[in-house]
Each structure stands twice: as structure tokens, then as C-alpha cells.
Amino acid sequence: MSGAQGGQARPRVRATDDAGPRGTRVPGGGFARQVHAEWTKFRTIRGWVAGLAVAALVTALLGLLSASSSHASCGPTDAACPAVPVGPDGGAxxxxxxxxxxxxxxxxxxxxxxxxxxxxxxxxxxxxxxxxxxxxxxxxxxxxxxxxxxxxxxxxxxxxxxxxxxxxxxxxxxxxxxxxxxxxxxxxxxxxxxxxxxxxxxxxxxxxxxxxxxxxxxxxxxxxxxxxxxxxxxxxxxxxxxxxxxxxxxxxxxxxxxxxxxxxxxxxxxxxxxxxxxxxxxxxxxxxxxxxxxxxxxxxxxxxxxxxxxxxxxxSAEGMSVENTLTGVPAGLIVVIVVAVSFVTAEYRRGLIRTSLLAVPARGRVVAAKAVVIVAVTFVAALAACAVAVTYGTGILRDNGNQVLPVPWLTEVRVVAGVAALFAATAVLALGLGFLFRSSAAAVTGAIAVTVVPHILATASVLPAEAAQWLLRLTPAAGFAIWQSVPEYAHVLDTYTPQAGYYPLPPWAGLAVSCGYAALAVALAIVRLHRSDV
Structure with a gap:
């Protein structure tokens, strides 16, 4: 029997952008539902959740360990060093x-x-x-x-x-x-x-x-x-x-x-x-x-x-700065890169990417939804880790006799939130590379090579100052400028190089460079996804 069953006409379902094969609407086809679906995937895979927790713990614990190992004293009697004078704006x-x-x-x-x-x-x-x-x-x-x-x-x-x-x-x-x-x-x-x-x-x-x-x-x-x-x-x-x-x-x-x-x-x-x-x-x-x-x-x-x-x-720049408590950030970024890449490549490895793309014909939504999820979870985890490292790390440094440069509270908030944003931008960059390479090893290696490695080379006194500065202008590692708490002043003579903790770009401009690379990686991932079978 066609056209009717039991005396009633069968309703037609009109195909839309959110429709699956044969015009049946897929539950959760809208973008918000797609984000929810990707969030469900993320939280149900214990390895990804555990990896993010490890990244937060590594960031916080290495920072606190570094602070605990730093001791200072002044004078032959090992007396505590005097407090750094503070100006009207709260800076040292x-x-x-x-x-x-x-x-x-x-x-x-x-x-x-x-x-x-x-x-x-x-x-x-x-x-x-x-x-x-x-x-x-x-x-x-x-x-x-x-x-x-x-x-x-x-x-x-x-x-x-x-x-x-x-x-x-x-x-x-x-x-x-x-x-x-x-x-x-x-x-x-x-x-x-x-x-x-x-x-x-x-x-x-x-x-x-x-x-x-x-x-x-x-x-x-x-x-x-x-x-x-x-x-x-x-x-x-x-x-x-x-x-x-x-x-x-x-x-x-x-x-x-x-x-x-x-x-x-x-x-x-x-x-x-x-x-x-x-x-x-x-x-x-x-x-x-x-x-x-x-x-x-x-x-x-x-x-x-x-x-x-x-x-x-x-x-004054004589003393320990807020960012000295964030020595665990590079290690934490590496763990986040592994998690973000796996969030993509695991689906390719198990063949589940075809199911995701069949459910959402607008392929760019898959990339965008994954990016939203990885940004959110990474930012929250990194924000908590950085807040712990800075809050307790500066206290440990002071208890150990170190002179910690005071900064305005807004600067401290910018450092904590900005580094969390750097984590999120790096995760999105790694996610994009995962779609581009479709190989965990290649994507993880590439993300580390353009984010963590340039920063290490630029700040470890292995490159001339000029080369180090250009490296931190042109690579995603420029985002590390966001944690610089003591700015460069034209009327103060100092060694304004990455090795001394000074970055060539202003904090927000450096973070913008990292975000730009992340956006580029996502755009290229969408283009490749549209041009390929899967």
C-alpha cells in the first residue's frame, strides 16, 4: 500500500541542513546540540578527562615545586630580605x-x-x-x-x-x-x-x-x-x-x-x-x-x-615576578596538546568520524563544535591551575625569603586569565592540526614544535637576543607574552630580552598572535574536511 495506511496519509518530512539520510531529522542537529554531543563525547572518555586533570595538576604542582625550591636571604646572618617598595599604583x-x-x-x-x-x-x-x-x-x-x-x-x-x-x-x-x-x-x-x-x-x-x-x-x-x-x-x-x-x-x-x-x-x-x-x-x-x-x-x-x-x-624589576610561579605551564601545554589532538584523531582511528559527518552534513559544524568544547574545558582547567600556582606560589616564595615584585591586582588577574586563554588557544591549534594531519604523532609533534619549543629556545639563552625576539613575534609562542607582569620602561635601563623575562610584543598582542594561529588551523581544517571523503 502506498500513500496511505489505515485511511490516513503519511506525513512528509522535508529535508533541511540538519537532516540525515532520506530526510529524517537527526536529534541534536542544531549547533548547540552538536556542541552538547561533542561535550558528551569528551566527558564520557575517561582518558581525555584524566588527561585534562593531569595537565592542570602538572601546571600547578610544578609551579609550586619551583617556588618551594627557591630560597633567598640577605646579609651574613641570613636575614629575610626587605620588602620591595611599592609605588602609588601598587607596582614595585x-x-x-x-x-x-x-x-x-x-x-x-x-x-x-x-x-x-x-x-x-x-x-x-x-x-x-x-x-x-x-x-x-x-x-x-x-x-x-x-x-x-x-x-x-x-x-x-x-x-x-x-x-x-x-x-x-x-x-x-x-x-x-x-x-x-x-x-x-x-x-x-x-x-x-x-x-x-x-x-x-x-x-x-x-x-x-x-x-x-x-x-x-x-x-x-x-x-x-x-x-x-x-x-x-x-x-x-x-x-x-x-x-x-x-x-x-x-x-x-x-x-x-x-x-x-x-x-x-x-x-x-x-x-x-x-x-x-x-x-x-x-x-x-x-x-x-x-x-x-x-x-x-x-x-x-x-x-x-x-x-x-x-x-x-x-x-623596579629586581626580584621574583608573578610568572615565576608558572614554570609548569610548558609541561601542562604538552599534555593539553595530546588531549586536544586525541579528541580528533581517536575518531579517525576508530572510524567514528564518518558517523559524526553523516549526522551533521554541514561539516564545519563538527570542527567548530569540537573547538568550542576544547576551549571551554581547557580554559576552566587551566584557570584553576594557574590561580592555585600564582596564589600559593607567591606566598611560598615570600615565606622562603624571596623578594616578590608586587603588581596591581588587575595585572595578576590578567596573568592568570591570560595564561588560561593561552592554554585554550593552544588546544584549538592542536585540534586543527589533528584534523589536518589525522595522525596523533604528527599533530602532537607539530603543535609542540610551534608553541613550546620556540619558547624554550627563546628563553634558555641558546639564541642571540634578536633571534629570540623574532621567534616570539612570528610563532604561536608569542602568546607567552601574556604572563609578563613587569612591563618595559623606556626610562629604565635594563636587559629587555626574552632571557630576562621581557617579550617583544605587548601581552594582549602576543596572545592575539596565538589566537590567530588557532583560528587559521581551524579554518584550514574545515577546508580540508569539505574537500575530503571523511
């Missing part, structure tokens, strides 16, 4: 300089003329036992006028200064820097500097003759108290030298340097007191007997001040 800072100052209550100003800036630099000894000290100043030696919320390290400040090789600058609160006129300073070519305080606003200016002034900028120092310290300062970071190592990479050395500046034509205005000038060696390092190590000094001759200082005022 250097705040070490010699300060000649008076109190300023309310609004006021200071104007000086700088007529000389000289210094000394300790160089490698040519003769054993004979100190090799030469005349000169390092590029970021500083001397000028300063308004500061007391003499406590890390307190808010604004300064206008001459530098060793970067002309006049206005800087405030350690991380902010504005360039003025280039050039040095001498008796024949002096520099006039001025700071003016009005409430919480401090304005800096410079002049070549003391008559025609150029404003460098005005900054607001939130919470600046009514009474502050105002005066002249000098500071000099160490002399940094970088040499190529025998096995590649670089060797860094920092040697003692100091700077001496001569100030005259000192003029104070507003609510400055008539007290005598005070001298403070802010942040000076003390010897075990309590005497200062490399102390600064100041001399006064009539209205002329000669101030000598060491140290620096700016951001």
Missing part, C-alpha cells in the same frame, strides 16, 4: 637617591640652575686588586628638583631633571616620563629647572636662560598632603653592560656608578619654611654594622649646592 619601585630639601606647606615652587653634572663609574679591573674607576655618567643618571610626599620610599612625587644622555625630563610616580630638550649640561650651557605646586597639581618647566620658560607638563598627584618636601636630588643607576655568551644568549653585569650635580640660583616660593636644609640619603643600603653602603652626600658653599647620589627613582 626603586626609590633611592640623595635629597636636599625643606618642607612646603600649601602652594609653592622651587627654581634652580644646574651648571654641572659629572660622575664616576666602576669598570672591570684591568689589574687584579686594583679598582678601575673612570669618570663619566650613565645614560639615566638624574639630578634636578623634586616635590615628594615625605621621604618614605614609594611615596608620590614629581621631578624635573637633567640626565646623563637623555636631556631634560619630567617624571612622576615612577612610571611616567615626559621628554624635554635634548643635550647635556655645563657651565657654558646650564639648565634652569622649576617645579610649581598648586594643590594636588605639580607643573614642571625648563629654561636655557632663566627668562624664557617652556612648560614640560602638569601632573596630578592624588592624595598629596598639605605639607610635602621640596628640594634638589641626585641619583645614578648602575652601569649596565651586556656581552654575548659563549653558548649564545647574553651575560649581564651591573656595576657601581654615582653622579654629582652642582646647583645654584636656588629660589623658593610660597609656603616654604625658613628651616635649615635637610639632607636625607633615601633608601640607602646599610652594612651589617649600620654604616651606609655607597652613601650619597651634599656640600654647600654660599648659595651653591653640590649633591652626589647613587640609586634610581623609577620602576
Amino acid at each position: 619601585v626603586n626609590d633611592k637617591f640623595f635629597f636636599v630639601h625643606r618642607s612646603l606647606t600649601g602652594d609653592g615652587s622651587i627654581t634652580v640652575r644646574v651648571t654641572s653634572m659629572t660622575g664616576q663609574i666602576r669598570k672591570p679591573d684591568a689589574t687584579p686588586g686594583v679598582r678601575n674607576v673612570v669618570s663619566g655618567v650613565v645614560p639615566w643618571a638624574k639630578a634636578g628638583v623634586l616635590v615628594k610626599d615625605g621621604t618614605r620610599q614609594g611615596s608620590a612625587y614629581a621631578a624635573v631633571m637633567v640626565t646623563g644622555a637623555h636631556g631634560v625630563r619630567m617624571q612622576h610616580n615612577y612610571t611616567h616620563d615626559v621628554a624635554g630638550r635634548p643635550g647635556g649640561v655645563s657651565r657654558q650651557s646650564p639648565r634652569w629647572l622649576r617645579l610649581t605646586r598648586s594643590g594636588e597639581t605639580v607643573t614642571g618647566a625648563e629654561s636655557a636662560d632663566g627668562a624664557r620658560w617652556t612648560t614640560l607638563g602638569s601632573v596630578r598627584l592624588a592624595g598629596l598632603p598639605a605639607t610635602v618636601r621640596i628640594g634638589m636630588f641626585a641619583a645614578s643607576p648602575g652601569d649596565l653592560t651586556v656581552t654575548r655568551g659563549d653558548l649564545g644568549g647574553s651575560v649581564t653585569a651591573v656595576r657601581f656608578a654615582e653622579t654629582t650635580a652642582v646647583f645654584d640660583e636656588v629660589s623658593l616660593g610660597g609656603g616654604t619654611s625658613g628651616e635649615a636644609w635637610r639632607h636625607d640619603d633615601v633608601g640607602v643600603t646599610l652594612e651589617p654594622d649600620g654604616s651606609p653602603h655607597h652613601p650619597g652626600r651634599a656640600e654647600t658653599s654660599g648659595a651653591t649646592f653640590t649633591v652626589t647620589g647613587v640609586g634610581d627613582i623609577g620602576p
